[in-house]
Amino acid sequence: MNANYENPNKNYETYLKNVPTKDGRYGEYGGAYLPPELIPAFEEITEAYNTICNSAQFISELRRIRREFQGRPTPVYHCERLSRKIGGAQIYLKREDLNHTGAHKLNHCMGEGLLAKFMGKKKIIAETGAGQHGVALATAAAYFGMECDVYMGEVDIKKQAPNVTRMRMLGARVVPVTHGLKTLKEAVDAAFEGYLKEYKDAIYCIGSVVGPHPFPMMVRDFQSVVGYEARDQFKEMTGNLPDALCACVGGGSNAMGLFSAFLADPVEIYGVEPMGRGEALGDHAASITFGEKGIMHGFESIMLKDEKGEPAPVYSCASGLDYPSVGPEHAYLHDLGRVNYKSVTDDEAIEAYFLLCRNEGIIPAIESSHALAYALKYAKEHKDGTILVNLSGRGDKDIDYIYERYGYGEKFNLD
C-alpha cells in the first residue's frame, strides 16, 4: 500500500450514498440555480432518475446496451514498453478510447437517452462546443429513435466541421447560434431557450458532471461503470489495487467515473487540469488550481472569473478541457483533500501523446494525454508501484491539429 495516502478520517464507505444531499449539494457546492420556469422540468428529471436508478429493469437494460452496443467492458491495458522507457511505476490504461464512438462520453449519453425514453420524451436537446458531446448524444438519439437538436456556435461549426458532419449523418439537427461570440457560452443560452419552449416533449442533456442538480450526480453515476470495471479488472490482473489513479478534468465526468469506485480504497487520486500556455488568466483552464467560488451555468462550484466576476476566457490545446469551471463534486473532493488536483501544460500533454503513439501503438485524445503526462511524472517519482490512467478517448479527431502545430513531434525527445 502506498505511504502517501492518509485516511482523513472521513467515511468514504458510505460517501456515494450520502453525497450529494437530496437537493444536490456537495458540501458548499452544487445545487440548482435555474430560471423559475425551468424548475419543474429539472424536478421532473430528478424524480424520474431517482425512480429508474433503483429499477432492476432499467439497470439490466442499461447493462445490455453497454455490452451489446457500446462494446463494454473496455479493457485495462498494461503499458509495459512505455513503463520500461520511463523507468519507475508501472503505467496502466483504462481504454475508454475503445468505447463505441471513441470516448467515455457515450457512457452517460446512453444513460440519459434511456432516461428520456422512460420519461416518454421525443426529443433530446443539448449544446456542444467541440462537438464531442453532440456526436455522442446524436448517437444515443439515433439508437433510441429520438429527435436530437444540438445547439452550436457558428464559429465552432466552422472549426469542428467533421463533428458537424457526423452529427448530421446520425440524423441530428445542428442549430447554428449566431449571436455574441458565437461559441459555447451562447450555445448554452440558446439550448436553454429551446428547452424552455419544448420541455414537455424534450429533455435537456448535459455533457459532463456540471450544470444544475441532478446532472452532476446522474452523469457521475452513469460514468461510474468505468471505475467499477477498472477496479475488478486491475485486481484480476495484478492481485492488488493500483497505488494511484489519474484522469484529466474538464468538467470532470471521466475523472468522476474512474474515481467514484475507489474513494474508500487506500489509493492516491489525481485529477489533471490543463495549464495551456501558462499561468496568466486566459492562457489556461485550470479552474481548481486558480479559481474561486462562484455560480455559473446553474450550479455553484470553483470557477475562473474575469475582473467583472463573469466566467473568464479560457484556453487549452484540448478543446474538451477548456471550461472555466469544474463539476461541484471535484470542488468538494478538493476541499476534503481526497483528490489531488495537478496541472500539465500543452507541451507536456503533447509530448505524452507522442510517447504513447510511438511506444504502445495507441493514438490518445489530447484531453487524455493530459492525464498521461501527469502519470509519466508520477511514474518517474515512484520507483515501484502502479498508476492507472483513464484514457478517456482516442485521438483521431486531433491528428490534423497536432500535425499542423507539432509535425511528427520533432521538438520532443522521444527516443
Ligand SMILES: *Cc1c(COP(=O)(O)O)cnc(C)c1O
Ligand atoms: C469531453 C472529453 C473530456 C473532458 O470531459 P470530462 O467531463 O472532464 O471528462 C475528456 N476526454 C475526452 C476524450 C473528451 O471527449
